[in-house]
Amino acid sequence: MPGTYTGKDIQVLEGLEPVRKRPGMYIGGTGKPGLHHLLWELVDNGVDEATNGYASRIAVTLHRDGRSVTVSDNGRGIPVDNHPVKKVPALQVILTTLHSGGKFDLKQYKTAGGLHGVGASVVNALSEQLVATVKRDGKMYQQRYRRGKPTTALRVVREPVRGTGTTIYFKPDSDLFESVLFDPAWIAEQLEIKTYLNHNLRIIFTDEVAGTKCEFYHEGGVTEYLAHLVGKAGAPAVHADIFSVIQDELEGGARIEAAIQWTEAPTEVVRSFVNGIPTPGGGTHEQGFRNAVRKAVRAFMETHNLLPRSMGIISDDILEGIVAIVSVFMVDPQFQGQTKEKLNNPSARSLVSGAVRLALEQFLNARPTAGDAIAARIIQSAKARQASRSAAASVRKKSKVRRRLNLPGKLADCSSTDPVESELFIVEGDSAGGSAKQGRDRAFQAVLPLRGKVLNAEQASLKRVLANTELSNVTQALGCGLGNGLDLSQLRYHKVILLMDADSDGHHIATLLLTFLYRHMRALIDRGHVFIAEPPLYRLDAGKKTYWALDDADRMRITRRLRKKRSNIKIEVQRFKGLGEMMPATLKETTMDPAKRRLLQVVIPEGERLETDNTIAGLMGKDASVRCSYIMENAATVEDLDV
Secondary structure, eight states, rough: OOOOOGGGGGGOOOOHHHHHHOOOHSOOSHHHHHHHHHHHHHHHHHHHHHHHSSSSEEEEETTTTTOOEEEESSSSSOOOSTTTTTSBBHHHHHSSSSTOOOOOSSSTTTTOOOOSSOOOHHHHHHHEEEEEEEEEEEEEEEEEEEEEHHHHEEEEESOOSSSSSSEEEEEEEEETSSSOOOOOHHHHHHHHHHHHHSSOEEEEETTTTEEEEHHHHHTTHHHHHHHHHHHHHOOBBSSSSSSSEEOOSSGOEEEEEEEEEEEEOOSOOEEEEEEEEEEEEOBBHHHHHHHHHHHHHHHHHHHHSSOOOSSSOOHHHTTEEEEEEEEESSSOBBBBTTTTSSBBOOOHHHHHHHHHHHHHHHHHHHHHHHHHHHHHHHHHHHHHHHHHHHHHHHHHHHHHHHHHGGSSSSBBSSSSSOOTTTTEEEEESSHHHHHHHHHHHHTTTEEEESSOOOOTTSOOOOOHHHHHHHHHHHHHHHSSOGGGGGGGGGOOOHHHHHHHOOSSHHHHHHHHHHHHHHHHHHHHHTTTTTEOOOOSSSEEETTTTEEESHHHHHHHHHHHHHHHHOTOOOEEEOOSSOGGSSHHHHIIIIIITTTTTOOEOOOOOOGGGHHHHHHHHHHHOHHHHHHHHHHHHHHGOOOOOOO
């Protein structure tokens, strides 16, 4: 058992110690991707020089041992004069100090992939050996390091020399990585991509292990890269002309390049980059791109009467078979983590969407042959999707009928056996359940009333969850199981709607149910099957018209709007104490009728999954101090509480 916990137990990691202690924080892990991330950091420094007009060539050499690499560029060379504060050469500061570099303002680099000032120092910290060589001012300087610490002073090793540039030799520390053998094929592929994205850049890759040398230079840019990807995919292109767009000097100095071609492939391929850095996690620039493609294609099909009336065209139909590249250069990109896998800048969404949408519409209208071919490809995708859904529904129909025998007694099921069109309302209490059963459309709407507040699944074991009557009823009604046994192909309703009173108790019950679904049926949320109904809290009658208000703020907005039109208007206000107090016709009109109701779809944004998990664990877990802190921090924003 630990003893006392005092100040002497607090560790302070100095210099580069944090990197060696927790390398995963800086390079994502100590496996193959993390090992190669060291190389990408150094290459990207050279690319930043090239992007800003200071370099034109990068040389990468994988040495004969397969474990060490040299990266060289013909840029300006890292400064070697003494830092005014640290009183040591700037080169040493950059290689031994986290968050140091010349990319924190716009004086030296307009755009850059290295933003945090940690790349070179992290490589140094995680290397058994590192040798930095700089050519500047007619001299060649060199300094050696071992595991992040200098073993020699910076010294001049040759003069005079011609040209400028930086050369870094490094050998990753075998004590820290699972393997320190580099993959030459992967290196070559990534280096070639850099030259597609920077069409004035030449990269030479020498593989001493295999005795080969490759030179990459692509003046065609992203258009040439797209042609390479389409050819590599092997699926025939739907249209011959490649769509491409380049927009310079956008808001904030941003630059956007994109290229698209539709193919017969069954999937979509979108490669995105920010300042030359690949973003496999996507982000706001990819969201803006997809929005632009959807809107541009739909506008073209509507203009030319190509949208089929017998079926709906969805986003997946439009994007199926697409091969695309999106490259964004911006001044201050906000990445998710040091490995820069996802872009978070909200402005990138509208910038990319605006640049791509208009250009793509013009492309489609100017090339009717290509536009018609793309539209035909999309309609083909929609027909295939609809045929697949019909086939799956016919297979499920018999099994769904048989499984009705095991449904909970309180469930008022719908007559439809097609899960795609069926809805389940999970309702608070028998009284509200009675109104909902009378107000529903029996053809496709089912109702399951629950008794009181359900078990808090965050604080209960799986055994207790399974034994709970109310949660067991929910599980049986949905029919898809839970936990590791969850099978969405058995889901009986594709809309699961939580219908609770519009008060604090109702919100609490909805939160308890969401906690259960999140912890034990998360795939329902991920696939977009979970919704929250928004029943009104107030009815306002003004003259011959009736208005419904969701809450007090909504009631005040409606009242102000009505009195603005007519100051002496008489407004009768009725507050519903609960759903059970509503007449079935009222509940149907306001909350259950698909044409009039308001539903909130429950979604977990891709970049907020960890935050969501922590929030549920904190607010619904056993540690009451987290809830207490949250209440104290947010009490000032609460205007009214139901008591």
